Amino acid sequence: MTITRAKIEQNIPRKRKGSCSQHEKMLLRFYDVVLQAIVRHTKFDIVKCVLIASPGFVKDQFFDYMMAEAIKQDIRVLIENKAKFLLVHSSSGHRYALKGIVGNVL
DSSP: OOOOOOOOOOOOOOOOSSOOHHHHHHHHHHHHHHHHHHHHHOOTTTOSOEEEEESSSHHHHHHHHHHHHHHHHTOHHHHHTGGGEEEEEOSOSSGGGHHHHHHHHO
């Protein structure tokens, strides 16, 4: 069963020629909001697996950011449950892509 605990919507500006600092800053802010939502809403003693999916390399970048922040901020629950995170490819970032993700994982 899939339950939505947090819906995160945030605008991330496009990369611009010569300067992509706003894009990077907003992307890191988005990663931080998602990280805090995972820590706040996920009960790792119940959850067997956490799927992180995206159409590109965002899932890999987010997972690297999450593990680096977990070590830096000493978030033990993420470090201890690192093996429960599964990175998968999705066709889109919308909720309807979940059926395709779960079908590919199984």
